[in-house]
Amino acid sequence: MTDAATKRLRARYASESRFKMIGLAAILFSVAALCLLLFTIVSAGFTAFQQTHVRLDLQLSAEQIAPVGTTDVRKIMQGNYGAIILEALQKKFPEVQSRGDRRRLQALVSSGAESQVGRMVAADPTLIGQTITIWLPTASDIDVFVKKQVDTTAPEEQRRVKDNQVRWIDTLKASGDLELRFNTRFFTGADSREPELVGVWGGVVGSFYTLLITLIVAFPLGIMAAIYLEEFAPKNRWTEVIEVNINNLAAVPSIVYGLLGLAVFIGFFGMPRSAPLVGGLVLALMSLPVIIIASRAALRAVPPSIRQAAMGLGASPLQVVLHHVLPLAMPGILTGTIIAMAHALGETAPLLMIGMVAFIVDIPATPIDAATVLPVQIFMWADSSERGFVEKTSAAIIVLLVFLLLMNLAAILLRKKFERRW
Secondary structure (H helix, E strand, O other): OHHHHHHHHHHHHHHHHHHHHHHHHHHHHHHHHHHHHHHHHHHHHHHEEEEEEEEEEEEEOOOOOOOOOOOOOOHHHOOOOOHHHHHHHHHHOOOOOOOOOOOOOHHHHEEHHHHHHHHHHOOOHHHHEEEEEEEEOOOOHHHHHHHOOOOOOOOOOHHOOHHHHHHHHHHHHHHEEEEEEEOOHHOOOOOOOHHHHHHHHHHHHHHHHHHHHHHHHHHHHHHHHHHHHHHHHHOHHHHHHHHHHHHHHHHOOOHHHHHHHHHHHHHHHHHHHHHHHHHHHHHHHHHHHHHHHHHHHHHHHHHHHHHHHHHHHHOHHHHHHHHHHHHHHHHHHHHHHHHHHHHHOOOHHHHOOOOOOOOOOOOOOOOOOOOHHHHHHHHHHHHHOOOOOHHHHHHHHHHHHHHHHHHHHHHHHHHHHHOOOO
């Protein structure tokens, strides 16, 4: 071998080594960025799974609620539960007498605690006239202070938690009447103006109904369109135009589909605004091109010998597709569909255009009820100025990531289940 050939060979090996190192560096950088992202989200959001609660002995006097024996829920809910909670707090701190201190003392407890106690009494009117011990959520400012998410060394005028409130918190901690408990409401409640009362269940149910409508509409239409274009449609100028337009629709910005849904489904057909039904139809239109392209690629990957063998045994073209080609292509079709659904789950822009940004405090019961979805709920919380929404936003992102991981795991399992080797 000549010296020139040896040099070229060495240069080739060096080039291959550099390419491998660059590829390995790119992978390591991607993994590091992903780990940093996950660490940032988890470290900021895991504290939301716990909520500071205070234990109080509430005297549910008939004078402040309703006469003993009353079963009228509306009348019971109108009881003066704020005064009952303040009295329970003053029993723990009898030295508090001034109006300003009483206001700060009552500010230890969440404003939603009154309705919580009211609902409990309305569910069991026999509690009227009794004294009960209950754990109530604290206000968001107290919660973030206890979790040390604010500068506790700052001067009093720069803190929302004042010095006397800090002393009361320390006293309650020492007596065991203040502690961090599992935040059940975060997983069972809906949206709220107060950070300590928010929950993701309303957004989860809204996302479920929206994706259900998307799947019902996009999956069969996408598969049928792919089968026709790949197996039956003649190869002419019109089918080429259709194929080009499908590829272009897959690259259209998602907000354009939101404008389309606003104009057609809400403006023309008069469907309810901020409903999962409309959101699902909009996301179905957005997912259709992706499902069609993925399904056509899966159908095209089936060897021609399968079709030829089936037709040689006397099967009709439709039987060839339904009985032989489609089952073999189903793993790829399901994978593409679930990836499209996962992409739809994270969409926000098209849903903002159809009004799913509305403040919804009720959990939807049907796809036509007003609802929001998890990505929109995250967007709304991130836009809030309250400090307590920071951890709630990150915690909701964790929930959304778990849903995406589960959907991708489902895609892998379905692919394994339907996969056939030939």
